[in-house]
Amino acid sequence: MLERKVPILGEFREFIARGNVIDLAVGVIIGAAFNDIVKSLVDQIVMPPVGLLLSGIDFSHLQWVLKPDDPATKLNELVAIQYGAFLNTLIKFVIVAWVVFLLVKGVNMIRRREAERPAGEEAAPPPQEALLGEIRDLLKAQAVRDEGPTRH
Numbered sequence: 001m002l003e004r005k006v007p008i009l010g011e012f013r014e015f016i017a018r019g020n021v022i023d024l025a026v027g028v029i030i031g032a033a034f035n036d037i038v039k040s041l042v043d044q045i046v047m048p049p050v051g052l053l054l055s056g057i058d059f060s061h062l063q064w065v066l067k068p069d070d071p072a073t074k075l076n077e078l079v080a081i082q083y084g085a086f087l088n089t090l091i092k093f094v095i096v097a098w099v100v101f102l103l104v105k106g107v108n109m110i111r112r113r114e115a116e117r118p119a120g121e122e123a124a125p126p127p128q129e130a131l132l133g134e135i136r137d138l139l140k141a142q143a144v145r146d147e148g149p150t151r152h
């Protein structure tokens with residue numbers, strides 16, 4: 001009833017009910033969860049050995065200090081360019097891009113296999129279906145023989 005008074009609500013409901021919108025929402029939710037996995041992978045697995053190879057440097061704390069913090073005041077006056085955090089984010093991006101590339105490559109490979117299959121070629125039916133088809137054909141042939149020629 002409210003949709004009749006405000007037609008945009010009906011359009012909105014239709015838009016939300018479309019399958020591709022729901023697929024997109026699921027993709028965003030899974031992407032957010034995947035982001036947490038990649039963040040953990042980079043921060044806790046990839047960067048510690050890289051830091052160890054570079055004499056124990058922790059990338060997340062690398063920064064260029066433009067204005068140091070004054071220890072005499074309680075205010076945080078530090079101004080710094082945190083390029084280490086940027087490097088971590090860049091590595092995360094490369095990992096996510098690589099995984100997405102592999103996923104797209106896999107999907108494309110499946111699509112190519114489907115496209116290479118001739119259009120008329122169908123997969124052979126399971127043995128049970130083939131046997132049932134033969135029985136059906138035999139019953140039809142027997143029914144035709146039993147009826148014989150019809151005379152009117």
